[in-house]
Amino acid sequence: MKRTLATAGRVLAQVRHDPRTIALMLIVPSLLIGLIAWIFTDTPAFSRIGPAMIALFPFVVMFLVTSIATLRERRSGTLERLLSMPLAKGEFIFGYALAFTLVAILQTMIAVSFAIWVCGLEIEGSFWLLFAVAALDALLGISLGLMASAFARTEFQVVQFMPALVIPQFLLSGIILTREQLPGALEAIGDWLPLSHAIDALSDAAAGTVDSATASSMLVIAAWIAAALIVGSLTLRRRTA
Amino acid sequence: MQRLDVRRGRALVLDHVEFQLAPGRIIGLLGPSGSGKSTLLRSIVGNQVISSGTVSVLGKPAGHKSLRNRVGYMTQAASVYDDLSVRQNIAYFAKILGQPPAEVDRVLEATDLADQASRLAMGLSGGQRNRVSLAIALLGSPEIVILDEPTVGLDPVLRADLWAMFSQLAATGLCLVVSSHVMDEAMRCDEILLLREGKLLGQMSPAALMESTGADNPENAFVALIAAKGNQP
Numbered sequence: 001m002k003r004t005l006a007t008a009g010r011v012l013a014q015v016r017h018d019p020r021t022i023a024l025m026l027i028v029p030s031l032l033i034g035l036i037a038w039i040f041t042d043t044p045a046f047s048r049i050g051p052a053m054i055a056l057f058p059f060v061v062m063f064l065v066t067s068i069a070t071l072r073e074r075r076s077g078t079l080e081r082l083l084s085m086p087l088a089k090g091e092f093i094f095g096y097a098l099a100f101t102l103v104a105i106l107q108t109m110i111a112v113s114f115a116i117w118v119c120g121l122e123i124e125g126s127f128w129l130l131f132a133v134a135a136l137d138a139l140l141g142i143s144l145g146l147m148a149s150a151f152a153r154t155e156f157q158v159v160q161f162m163p164a165l166v167i168p169q170f171l172l173s174g175i176i177l178t179r180e181q182l183p184g185a186l187e188a189i190g191d192w193l194p195l196s197h198a199i200d201a202l203s204d205a206a207a208g209t210v211d212s213a214t215a216s217s218m219l220v221i222a223a224w225i226a227a228a229l230i231v232g233s234l235t236l237r238r239r240t241a
Numbered sequence: 242m243q244r245l246d247v248r249r250g251r252a253l254v255l256d257h258v259e260f261q262l263a264p265g266r267i268i269g270l271l272g273p274s275g276s277g278k279s280t281l282l283r284s285i286v287g288n289q290v291i292s293s294g295t296v297s298v299l300g301k302p303a304g305h306k307s308l309r310n311r312v313g314y315m316t317q318a319a320s321v322y323d324d325l326s327v328r329q330n331i332a333y334f335a336k337i338l339g340q341p342p343a344e345v346d347r348v349l350e351a352t353d354l355a356d357q358a359s360r361l362a363m364g365l366s367g368g369q370r371n372r373v374s375l376a377i378a379l380l381g382s383p384e385i386v387i388l389d390e391p392t393v394g395l396d397p398v399l400r401a402d403l404w405a406m407f408s409q410l411a412a413t414g415l416c417l418v419v420s421s422h423v424m425d426e427a428m429r430c431d432e433i434l435l436l437r438e439g440k441l442l443g444q445m446s447p448a449a450l451m452e453s454t455g456a457d458n459p460e461n462a463f464v465a466l467i468a469a470k471g472n473q474p
Contacts, residue, residue: 006336014324017361077320081377084286086309087337238304239290 003087007095008102011069015103025065026107029057030114037119048203050121052175054111054130055202058104058138059195060166066100066145067158074149083238093233097142104138105131124208133205136221137198143228150235169195194224254280256439258294262418262432264384267411269430269447270420271463277439278420279317282387285418286314299384310338313383317390319374323363327354327373330362334377348376351406368395375403379410386410388419392426404429424459435466442466 015022033053040046073079082092108131115121123130144165152158172182172190179190190196197217204214254277262268270278283289284296287304296303299311321330331345349355352372357365362373371391378386388407392400404426411417411431419430427433428447435442435450443450443466447459454465 002339003337006333010322010325010329010333013329014322017324076322077316077318078322080288081314081316081320081334082337084288084304084309084312084314085334085337086306086339239288 001091003091004095004098007087007092008098011096011099012102014069015099021065025061025103026110029053029061029107029111030118032057033111033115034119037115037121046119047122049175050115050119051203051206052173052199054108054115054134054206055137055199056170056195057111058108058134059141059198060162061107062100062104062138062141063145063148063166064141064159064162065103066096066142067149067152067161068145068155070096070146070149071152071155071158079236080240083236089233089236092236093146093229096146097139100142101135101138104141105135108134108138121206123206125205125210126208129205129210130202133198133201133218136218136225137202139225140194140198140221140228143225143232146232147228147235150232166195169193172196173199175199192220194221197221254439255284258436258439258441260434260441260444262416264416265411265414266431267407267417267419267429269427269433270418270436271424271427271433272420272422272436274422276422276436278422278436279389281436282314282389282418282420285385286312286387288314310381311384313378313380313386315374315378315386315388315391317393319367319370321362321370321373321377324361326359326361327365328358330373331376331380335380338381340381344380348379351379352376353402368399371395372403383415385416385418388417390420390422392421392423400426424463427459435463437467442470 033050036049036053037046040049070079073082079092083089112123112127112130112134116123148161148165149158152161172179172186172193173196174182174190179187179196182190197220201214201217201221204210204217258277258281270281272278280289284291285298285303287296287298287302287308298305298308301308322333325333328345328349331348332342335342335345346355349358352375354369354372354376357369362370365373375388375391378388392403395403407417407419407429419426421427427450430447432444432446433450434444445453450459450462450466454462454469456462456465
């Protein structure tokens with residue numbers, strides 16, 4: 001636990017030394033939500049798409065940040081050094097998860113505030129649930145990012161995982177066309193993807209229509225997080241060839 | 242270390258390497274680039290997948306859990322976080338090793354970095370970054386310190402300083418294993434291991450190397466040794 005906190009503190013200290021990244025992480029989601037609100041000014045669509053965007057950002061941003069940060073650890077030799085020390089893999093992973101989840105919550109607070117007070121989004125449901133889903137969403141991005149970093153050798157490769165893993169999930173999530181309207185096979189795939197459930201759960205939380213489907217969506221996301229973390233931790237090897 | 246073989250892909254990187262090391266000395270691991278020095282050091286730390294043979298360190302198999310506090314390791318590239326200050330880097334690794342904050346100041350002093358403590362690692366020169374990496378390897382006073390090419394790319398004055406520091410450390414009873422491809426550095430060690438193409442050419446004191454080959458400098462001694470080994474299959 002002490003080492004998990006030390007790792008989270010270290011990751012946050014690294015982020016703190018990079019004010020431009022902080023600014024981009026915190027401001028860009030709000031700007032994009034603002035742009036979408038503006039695009040849909042004369043239609044009722046923003047009340048549907050707004051919450052989906054709030055679900056999208058913690059996932060995408062944390063995926064990118066984690067995949068690059070852990071790739072750097074692998075390449076710079078710091079990971080090799082840490083694993084020759086008494087640091088458990090779980091402490092390393094949860095250190096990262098803790099640090100970036102905190103950043104994601106701050107990011108979501110700003111994005112939600114902006115969506116409500118500037119863009120006029122109406123949140124009927126519970127704020128706590130909204131943040132719980134956003135945090136879960138960030139964890140999903142973190143765990144998939146950790147996994148992706150294991151399959152990339154360079155920064156160029158790892159950023160290519162973003163379109164490969166994120167855009168299909170976005171397309172099949174039901175934002176563009178509701179999942180019921182998709183061809184059968186795509187609907188089935190979309191129903192299993194974690195981002196679909198993240199968007200569903202966040203929309204329920206925002207609309208105040210929380211029911212057993214919301215709970216099962218959160219369970220699906222949690223299962224994806226667990227699976228990605230297991231695969232990710234298998235790739236942290238103390239001994240390498 | 243007994244009959245160690247390491248394969249990476251198809252290449253046999255280390256071929257039947259065997260030796261024993263005693264504490265309180267500086268052991269130089271010398272050989273040209275690509276001779277398997279880093280692989281050998283990683284085998285001692287326990288980070289290397291080995292094909293056959295055994296490596297025991299302080300009576301335990303290399304990489305054993307109980308050794309993670311007792312073996313300090315400095316990787317070839319300075320493995321530090323660029324976006325943290327010198328002190329933050331060292332303090333983080335100290336926490337992972339369960340060391341008190343006072344230990345951070347001790348290694349900062351020992352590596353002459355106290356004046357640079359608040360600078361970001363990315364703004365440091367190569368030599369300073371190496372010293373941060375060295376400081377981390379010294380945390381918690383490990384019994385064995387493995388240093389992979391710590392002096393590469395440093396100016397001669399800094400190199401001499403570092404070697405003086407290594408002597409001080411060895412005098413406190415540490416076992417230092419230092420790799421280098423600069424043959425002149427052999428003379429500064431108590432004992433040298435000569436590695437070429439994954440094979441151990443010999444383990445001897447620098448004086449014995451010079452004497453046995455009759456060469457006038459370590460570079461020529463190495464060449465003479467290779468020639469001599471080549472003649473006896």
